[in-house]
Amino acid sequence: MKYALFAVLGALSLSACAEGPKPAADTAATAQATAAKPAAVKAAAGTPDARAIEAIRVLNSRVTVERIGAAPMPGFREAIVSGQVVYVSDDGRYLFLPGSGGALFDTTAKKNLSEVALAGMRKEALKAIPAGERIVFAPANPKYTVSVFTDVECGYCRKLHSEIAEYNRQGIAIEYLAFPRAGIGSQDFTKMVSVWCAPDRRKALTDAKNDHAIPNKNCKNSVTQQYDVGQRVGLTGTPMILAADGTQLGGYVPPAALRETLDKMAADGSAKPTATGPVDAVPAATTAGGA
Structure with a gap:
């Protein structure tokens, strides 16, 4: 690339x-x-x-x-x-x-040969996280889908989320994965568990990133698993954006710049556009609410 x-x-x-x-x-x-x-x-x-x-x-x-x-x-x-x-x-x-x-x-x-090897590893690692455990913000017919490891407290995570509508306008679906930077058992971790256990995860995530109070909840969840996967794929800071093929695209990337990068990758053959069906196939808990 x-x-x-x-x-x-x-x-x-x-x-x-x-x-x-x-x-x-x-x-x-x-x-x-x-x-x-x-x-x-x-x-x-x-x-x-x-x-x-x-x-x-x-x-x-x-x-x-x-x-x-x-x-x-x-x-x-x-x-x-x-x-x-x-x-x-x-x-x-x-x-x-x-x-x-x-x-x-x-x-x-x-070509970055190291990134090619790492991308393959990341793609396989992400398969461990079921689609229903991701918090998805997507347009009706996304051209691209990226996975984003996020934290509810970090500034750049909040900036990215504040522009979620523009990412969607650019044809990009965002699939959020949890990575509480303070670690397992921290207050940050507890808050992210509450988000993932909320009946409306999208709204809870948006509220948490806007410093709005969210109900404390606990349930069977995959926050720890997602955190572990983040460590495995080499995450050193949040947000971390990964293309569908596992290529790391950086931390915060503005919507238009991200679309440009994904278009270049598709043209080079290093990443293919999303080829999924309608977004409503995603479980309701990840699609209800708004940005």
Whole structure:
């Protein structure tokens, strides 16, 4: 997915493009900033170093390759890119971002190979949560369906939910899964159990996210199971949006941007549009009420 590659490598240059240019009159500051910017490394054409540099620049032309040389393991070059280490195979095809959240990319296929593997695992893990245990907000005929791990307290979860009608207008169905960030047994957990045990889950979830009181309830529920699945799929914060194929689409994503991403995935063949029947097939407890 080309757009995903640009997004990941774009993170390497955030420090370089977070601030706009200074006014022309501030010549001293401009000169100082120019002097502080590291020079891009050069390499002889046709060498492994040159192929590695080209692979990085193809994915993101804005980053600066500050250093390039042999890697600790054979067959790879080690590059310093905007202050971070990147490993590229000698033929320039494979690029590896080490560290937490790192990934292996096929630069020829423009594909995040790590995400492909994780997406398959997430898709299988989500199958453990029955459709009737999800709180669904959907248009009459959704083009796409995404799963969203949510918490009733987090700010971005509330922002996403406040725009639920716009997601639906964009043809996107939202299937909420519970992930009380404070953990099992917390006050947050108890509140989410009350939501999942409410006769009208949609209304209870909306009320909870708007700080409206909801009746305390307890019943046989899947909140703990959903929390466990969230941990298994690598959730580190809420919300977490997953496409139907298990691809992680980020945290809060504005409705129009999410639709654009899903359209690109469908065009690339990396994710298919939703092919389900009418929404009223979902159990009444997840469809009653309003946003």
